Amino acid sequence: MIMWLDNQDNHGSNINENFGREILELFAMGVGNYSEEDIKETARAFTGWSVVNPDYMSIKMRNNTARPYGYMSWQFEFDADDHDDGEKTILGQTGNWNGEDAVRIICEQPATAAFLARHLYHFFVADELPVPQWPHEPPRDPEAIDLLCKAYFEDGHSIKSMLKAMFESDFFKADSARFARIKSPAEMVIGTMRLAGPVEIPSQETYMADAACGNMGQGLFRPPSVEGWQGGTEWINTGSYVVRVNFASQILNDPNKVGVRDIIERIKASVGSGLMSSDDLVDACLDILGPLDVLDTTRSGLKNYAAKYGELSWGSDDASSQFDDAAVAIIQLIVTTQEYQTA
Incomplete structure (x- = not known):
């Protein structure tokens, strides 16, 4: 994902917001739950995160990803000299954050729990509206989402616990599902x-x-x-x-x-x-x-x-x-x- 979202081009001296933006928008919180400043600060936290030999891997990626068995060998690389060590404020929390801190802060947000819960419900239980409509329309089953969010926070942001709660729930076994x-x-x-x-x-x-x-x-x-x-x-x-x-x-x-x-x-x-x-x-x-x-x-x-x-x-x-x-x-x-x- 680092390569697809251009984080190899996210430098302490010149940030690239793509990786930080998509983590907030597509993978964790959804539109409307963060600001443009949060995107920039999150991008700063992920500066220096790259892969070994990114120029070569970017060429190899385009040639090989359609081939079977996924034989490409990726190696993560953190370049401390390319990381922004300055103070950052992400979703209201201020500190000298790095990428792992950014992930922790994002995981602590109620919006993250609700976004993940709705995706799990959509995948395993019943079709939801398309994701772009979620900021404007409530979930199909708000009580189910609340139950999954509770499981998420009660066990240290555990998706495994969300799945367990869902599979043991009445709504998962209901005829309507x-x-x-x-x-x-x-x-x-x-x-x-x-x-x-x-x-x-x-x-x-x-x-x-x-x-x-x-x-x-x-x-x-x-x-x-x-x-x-x-x-x-x-x-x-x-x-x-x-x-x-x-x-x-x-x-x-x-x-x-x-x-x-x-x-x-x-x-x-x-x-x-x-x-x-x-x-x-x-x-x-x-x-x-x-x-x-x-x-x-x-x-x-x-x-x-x-x-x-x-x-x-x-x-x-x-x-x-x-x-x-x-x-x-x-x-x-x-x-x-x-x-x-x-x-």
Whole structure:
């Protein structure tokens, strides 16, 4: 992050505000909770923070970051001679602060706790509004944010404690939190590939998955800005939704894939006989793929489509092949539904 935010160019004699600004705005507190003077003073605290051989690494970074496995070797370097040793006032606290002091001061702010809590809620529980709207709109669940903030301060600014409090909370387990988040492209792609079965790495499928994520709006390791992706409803538009649907149905189109075969065998095992109605096929698919709690209209549409298969069995090779085709068709339809696109 030092390189991406230009802190190698942040010198005691000539500050570069980018690193200090983004820590306050994007990673810790959010817009409206600090002043322009706080940005400058924070930047001064981080003067001298760089990496070994920054000129060479800046060239190497641009050439190599898109390659797999992240083999670049970074080494942090602090140049005391390039650090501003003067007195600084950051968020109301005055002293001869360095970068670690700046981090401590930022962590002590209530705005930091609230900002982190809202991000965690957005990622794990339910979609929030896009971050640029947060200064103007209250959280979706203010009581949940308060609980997470309390955990943060009670255990020395611990994000681990925030996560523990969240995962043990009633709001995390509530019915209202189910399917309240639109899956990111990475979540949707990886989840679907796991359903289909083991994937060799690297392989043609992994490259196809990477391309699909990009076409859905989330180029892996290629965010649109240092802020990352907004998530939520930003993931869905007419183009990206078509890519989602096509990718999921394509990945699950082969009954001989290990994961798809496992799903089909579990569907068969869900009944005590070698017969299954088309309605039961839909219910079994929804249960095994989730379980997915779909709208009545979605379930009805799936069952209306499945009705053409009539009574299904798998006692003979022909019947088994027909059952496989029917099961795959219903699975493919389910992964195109709006319910499958949420978590």
